[in-house]
Amino acid sequence: LTLESELRRAIERQELTILYQPIVRLEDRSVAGFEALVRWDHPKLGRMAPSEFITIAEETGLIVDLGMFVLDQTAKQLSIWQRAMRSREPIFASVNVSSRQLLRHDLIHDIRTVLSRSSVARGTLKLELTESLVMENPEHAAQMLTRIRELGTGLSLDDFGTGHSSLAYLQRFPFDTIKIDQSFVRTTNRGTRPVILKSIIALAHDLGMDVVAEGAETDSDAVELYQLGCEYAQGFAFGEPMDADAAMRLLTEVR
Ligand code: G
Numbered sequence: 001l002t003l004e005s006e007l008r009r010a011i012e013r014q015e016l017t018i019l020y021q022p023i024v025r026l027e028d029r030s031v032a033g034f035e036a037l038v039r040w041d042h043p044k045l046g047r048m049a050p051s052e053f054i055t056i057a058e059e060t061g062l063i064v065d066l067g068m069f070v071l072d073q074t075a076k077q078l079s080i081w082q083r084a085m086r087s088r089e090p091i092f093a094s095v096n097v098s099s100r101q102l103l104r105h106d107l108i109h110d111i112r113t114v115l116s117r118s119s120v121a122r123g124t125l126k127l128e129l130t131e132s133l134v135m136e137n138p139e140h141a142a143q144m145l146t147r148i149r150e151l152g153t154g155l156s157l158d159d160f161g162t163g164h165s166s167l168a169y170l171q172r173f174p175f176d177t178i179k180i181d182q183s184f185v186r187t188t189n190r191g192t193r194p195v196i197l198k199s200i201i202a203l204a205h206d207l208g209m210d211v212v213a214e215g216a217e218t219d220s221d222a223v224e225l226y227q228l229g230c231e232y233a234q235g236f237a238f239g240e241p242m243d244a245d246a247a248m249r250l251l252t253e254v255r
């Protein structure tokens with residue numbers, strides 16, 4: 001069997017696993033939401049990271065079914081979490097989207113279907129897209145993203161700072177959140193780090209967007225990010241990608 005046909009079968013049989021990594025409020029370290037990150041438990045090769053199969057999925061078009069599976073499972077999981085913690089501000093979940101899903105497929109139909117099958121609070125299901133994805137076809141992407149926002153779906157600009165787009169594109173797409181790429185947080189250049197982080201954070205806030213810093217690995221990263229005005233962070237300092245049950249324990253544990 002080729003990897004392609006094995007992947008097709010794994011999607012049909014729902015043999016993919018979704019892990020969830022917490023995104024916390026730096027103010028009090030409470031969990032604000034999760035990013036869904038897919039894994040493939042291959043019978044012979046073991047657990048595979050997305051870098052080992054997402055490209056095949058994109059090239060073969062399997063990403064459409066894979067993406068729908070991740071979206072649907074995440075929305076269902078999100079409604080379970082929200083029901084379990086009814087009294088607090090509803091948490092969100094964000095799902096990574098590939099260009100083929102947005103630009104060569106009816107993603108809007110999929111989102112509608114997923115939202116109708118689950119009972120997530122409005123605005124709490126979010127998509128993550130990279131700059132390079134929206135730059136592939138800016139006109140079409142802008143149209144699609146506007147319609148997706150109208151469905152009450154959040155939009156995060158992922159890996160911010162690594163693309164080649166001009167900052168003007170930030171105005172053109174209806175993103176509500178910027179995710180600062182981990183390279184800016186994990187850099188060993190501790191002199192320039194606060195300068196760059198501070199200006200990205202200010203830019204996002206001036207544009208009315210939320211900011212999530214990725215790759216916060218230590219407590220001192222968390223402290224520094226908070227001092228620089230960043231309100232959300234994600235990284236090993238707060239939790240690695242975990243299964244849905246572990247995420248539920250994190251949400252419901254007595255703090
Ligand atoms: O979990 P890990 O660090 O291995 O994830 C690496 C990258 O894989 C993520 O940054 C993301 O871009 C991509 N990825 C993870 N899950 C999904 C998914 O469900 N769909 C798509 N399109 N990409 C994903």
Ligand code: G
Nearest residue numbers: 037096158159215216217234235236237241
């Ligand atoms: O490309 P994207 O940002 O969507 O994927 C995030 C990936 O980064 C996840 O696959 C996750 O495994 C990884 N990651 C998350 N937090 C940390 C961290 O603190 N340090 C490192 N090295 N990787 C992280």
Ligand code: MN
Nearest residue numbers: 035096128158
């Ligand atoms: Mn992401």
Ligand code: NA
Nearest residue numbers: 158159179214
């Ligand atoms: Na990212």
